[in-house]
Amino acid sequence: MIALFFRDLKLAVRAGGGAMLGVLFFMTVVAVIPFGVGPDLNLLARIGPAILWIGALLASLLGLDRLFQAEREDGSLDLLLMQETPLLLTVFVKCTAHWSATGLPLVVASPFLGLFMNMNELAIGATMATLLAGTPAITFIGAVGAAVAVALPRGGLLVSILVLPLAVPVLIFGISAVYAAIEDPAPFLPPFMILMAITLFFAVIGPVAAAAALRHSAD
Amino acid sequence: MNETSLAIRKFSDLANPTRFLALAARVLPWLAVLTVVCFAIGLWLSFTTEGDYQQGETVRIMYVHVPSAWLSMMCYTVMAISALGTLVWRHPLADVSAKAAAPIGASFTFLALVTGSLWGKPMWGTWWVWDARLTSVFVLFLMYLGVIALNRAMEDPARSARVSAVLVLVGFVNIPIIKFSVDWWNTLHQPASVFRLDGPTIDPEFLWPLMAMAIAFTLLFFSLHVAAMRNEIWRRRVTSLRRQAARNAGRETLAP
Amino acid sequence: MRLLVEGLSARRGEDLIFNDISFALAPGEALIVTGPNGSGKSTLLRVLAGLLAAESGRLYIDGGPTGFKHPHELSHYLGHRNAMKRELTVEENLSFWQSFLGDSPGGAGISTAAAGEAVGLGGITHLPFGYLSAGQQRRMAMAKLLVAHRPIWILDEPTAALDAGADRLFSELVAAHLERGGIVIAATHQPLGIGQSQALQMKGFVH
Numbered sequence: 280m281i282a283l284f285f286r287d288l289k290l291a292v293r294a295g296g297g298a299m300l301g302v303l304f305f306m307t308v309v310a311v312i313p314f315g316v317g318p319d320l321n322l323l324a325r326i327g328p329a330i331l332w333i334g335a336l337l338a339s340l341l342g343l344d345r346l347f348q349a350e351r352e353d354g355s356l357d358l359l360l361m362q363e364t365p366l367l368l369t370v371f372v373k374c375t376a377h378w379s380a381t382g383l384p385l386v387v388a389s390p391f392l393g394l395f396m397n398m399n400e401l402a403i404g405a406t407m408a409t410l411l412a413g414t415p416a417i418t419f420i421g422a423v424g425a426a427v428a429v430a431l432p433r434g435g436l437l438v439s440i441l442v443l444p445l446a447v448p449v450l451i452f453g454i455s456a457v458y459a460a461i462e463d464p465a466p467f468l469p470p471f472m473i474l475m476a477i478t479l480f481f482a483v484i485g486p487v488a489a490a491a492a493l494r495h496s497a498d
Numbered sequence: 499m500n501e502t503s504l505a506i507r508k509f510s511d512l513a514n515p516t517r518f519l520a521l522a523a524r525v526l527p528w529l530a531v532l533t534v535v536c537f538a539i540g541l542w543l544s545f546t547t548e549g550d551y552q553q554g555e556t557v558r559i560m561y562v563h564v565p566s567a568w569l570s571m572m573c574y575t576v577m578a579i580s581a582l583g584t585l586v587w588r589h590p591l592a593d594v595s596a597k598a599a600a601p602i603g604a605s606f607t608f609l610a611l612v613t614g615s616l617w618g619k620p621m622w623g624t625w626w627v628w629d630a631r632l633t634s635v636f637v638l639f640l641m642y643l644g645v646i647a648l649n650r651a652m653e654d655p656a657r658s659a660r661v662s663a664v665l666v667l668v669g670f671v672n673i674p675i676i677k678f679s680v681d682w683w684n685t686l687h688q689p690a691s692v693f694r695l696d697g698p699t700i701d702p703e704f705l706w707p708l709m710a711m712a713i714a715f716t717l718l719f720f721s722l723h724v725a726a727m728r729n730e731i732w733r734r735r736v737t738s739l740r741r742q743a744a745r746n747a748g749r750e751t752l753a754p
Numbered sequence: 755m756r757l758l759v760e761g762l763s764a765r766r767g768e769d770l771i772f773n774d775i776s777f778a779l780a781p782g783e784a785l786i787v788t789g790p791n792g793s794g795k796s797t798l799l800r801v802l803a804g805l806l807a808a809e810s811g812r813l814y815i816d817g818g819p820t821g822f823k824h825p826h827e828l829s830h831y832l833g834h835r836n837a838m839k840r841e842l843t844v845e846e847n848l849s850f851w852q853s854f855l856g857d858s859p860g861g862a863g864i865s866t867a868a869a870g871e872a873v874g875l876g877g878i879t880h881l882p883f884g885y886l887s888a889g890q891q892r893r894m895a896m897a898k899l900l901v902a903h904r905p906i907w908i909l910d911e912p913t914a915a916l917d918a919g920a921d922r923l924f925s926e927l928v929a930a931h932l933e934r935g936g937i938v939i940a941a942t943h944q945p946l947g948i949g950q951s952q953a954l955q956m957k958g959f960v961h
Binding site for chain 3: 282
């Protein structure tokens, strides 16, 4: 299992891997927002956390369709399916590796983009914390979509369409936790705890559902 | 016509990768020494001159900020010329040059952005504003990263060279925009004060260390660029040797 | 330990691909599955590998190690595709599968370097898999069978894309596996050159 984790990490970092592309996409998405809404710093500071969250959500959807499709194309998926090790464990490890290669860099990049958005230190810290807690959930949800669409020839877009509605609760609680941290009356912890609960919930449900979908996708 | 073709032949003689390697081996140590000397002079000048009465010590950030900003544009220009070389003259070293320049250019751009934002915090009270100059430089940074990502995504260097050359040339539109953004739009970033038709408006007190640092940075760029080109040529040779090894392997053991 | 198959049938979509296939394999025995294209060879092997569900029939191991529910947990499967990553070196690929697959009880895999030697490509395991030619890639995929021990080998067209020399080398690998008491099930057009083997002729199912 550790071997699988490191193999996936290596694949993501090697030439042609998607690890850097996600961050680049994140930066680009965040950079075009001020062109759309205008360079008003106060406005940007107010909508900054939401922009970072939406950017991170879209960026983490990018490489998801390849999660199982790449394995299927070269026949590795057959061997992963055959083993006595529970498939859901395999899926879980693949998700963790995928998140470490694509989700974690987004979290690391978010403070810099927060500065672009003229956010203050508290807002940046809160955004980073919620992204750290929330992006794994997107990966786990995405694994279900990737597993369902694994046999489709052009599943990329479909994965995004399948995953986005499911990821809405993550977005809601992630952003409300950030705004609770910035604006005084609302407490930060309750939405943040719910966000973590969502992540833990999908960490269980996601691999189970993805494993079931993979079993039935075999042909 | 004969003269030009002779000149081109001489130029492509120089472009022979083996000759380039020999040249690089001879030039690099001198270039490196010269860079260090210039940096020593530039830094000494930067830290001994007086601070500005308004900006205080933060004015010294300028000695790093301005040269790296210049270089971020110069490096892209070098890449664009190399891209022309790849597409028009099919110069064998042009795509090596373009590929080697991209990470260096990205680093200088990053340096310019970071130093600018460090200076902006005490001066403007914010790390970042979305004015024309800053935004266009940030777009330049993204373009560098895009070119790097494109170069990394393709295995075959000959094919990736053409494609990324097209991208580089299209992106060159941004360079004049950056240069003249401060004149075309009235923004927070101060207008050009060194390279002007009516002579520099900057105080000589600041001009000398700035020029010294600019020369040092330019030399640094060329040393890094030559070294990176050399590494890229070596990398390609290693790759072709490895492919050769793969082709030869297992022949003798299995010959029927 | 014996591999027993009784009355196996499978369908894809609405079509019954094959019906009522039975055989029994003891250690050291091989089953060569032959038949024209579309006769269901690959489907049979994928059912045996547990990748497709059987429509009816039974598939089990008699007298094998305890704790294994289905034969596929004791099997290597070499399909049409090599299950190796182009971006990683051969060494990285092999050692990944070695530690991911692990050894079945009753044997041990050989080291990745030795496996490279065994398929006649000892010197180039440090190269990225994508640098190799199609035939070399296939041979490295066979080296994967050696790095982790599995008593049952399920091979789908194993010698496609191989030249005569590599063909012979592969027959030797299969023969050595049988000698150690392994079981081999292979679908093939070419004779594998294995002495003692059962044969199963797939005819395709006629409605």
